[in-house]
Amino acid sequence: MSLSQIQIIRSLGEALQWLERELSWGTPLGELNHLTGRIGELYAAMITRGQMAGAVNQQGYDVVSADGERIQVKTITSSGHVSFRKSTIGQADRVMILKLELDEDEPSIIELLDAPIADLIPRLRDSGTKLSYNISRRSGPAPDLSRLKRVSVALWRDIRVAQLENGSILVEREDLPVAPAKPVLREIARDIGVDILSGSGRPKNTRALGSDIIKALG
Known part of the structure; x- marks a missing residue:
């Protein structure tokens, strides 16, 4: 069943509210992988005006964009790397790596990577049955807010x-x-x-x- 953009946006909002509720109960962010993964997929569907993949646990991709791209979405919270299955990575056209982190106890979504799968594969490290992508730590000066009203x-x-x-x-x-x-x-x-x-x-x-x-x- 396809979802309208309004339904996807509402579902993302509800998932974020549930995440905040779990955090308020003292659940560590790292133990909410299923929920953070769903948030990442809904976010990807929202910004690409796409749909969630039709099958539950669809192999190789999670979202199909409005342009027909099959997107594999990876959402991390603290990990320094992301793994991909060799057997299914070729079924995606595009990869999005998102980070869900807490900014003063409020969840925020950061886009770490959004690239065609063909551009990503040469940057992956072979680790047996899987391919691994190392997340580089972001660094740099603090943002300049002086121009803001x-x-x-x-x-x-x-x-x-x-x-x-x-x-x-x-x-x-x-x-x-x-x-x-x-x-x-x-x-x-x-x-x-x-x-x-x-x-x-x-x-x-x-x-x-x-x-x-x-x-x-x-």
């Missing part, structure tokens, strides 16, 4: 709390950034009566806490 700003004593147009929270004292920002935000929250916990009882991340503080001070 401040969509909302609030003052507390000598502290300025600003929310940028990408949703990031910037905390400054005397025009200099304060890092880490969360301890300062928690101090402000306690002073002005903003709850540092979300409705589910988990600590708010920097974006949520900063946004609530700006609203309360506004």
Whole structure:
């Protein structure tokens, strides 16, 4: 049965909510492989305007894009490599490797690789019955946020709390950034009566806490 794009988007949202619920119960992210794998497949289907593969545990690929490409999707959380079966890797046209990681307790999906299978195969290491792809660690300077607009700003004593147009929270004292920002935000929250916990009882991340503080001070 094919799913509409709306159904795929809703299913992805529901899967992410279930993941957050499992994490709030204390389940380690590394023990949720079935759920993280499903999230990766739904994400791939969403961005390619495609469909999930017709058969359960379809061998060789997981998603068929709107352009008819057969895509094998690999979703990792902490592993430094991804394995492919020699017997089925040729059945896919394209490979997507995704990483699901926690950004201040909120899950986010990062695209590590999106390439035709023909481009990937020469980069694989033969390990017997499987082929292995090593994940290179991402490194580099912190992103430059100075060009982003401040969509909302609030003052507390000598502290300025600003929310940028990408949703990031910037905390400054005397025009200099304060890092880490969360301890300062928690101090402000306690002073002005903003709850540092979300409705589910988990600590708010920097974006949520900063946004609530700006609203309360506004």
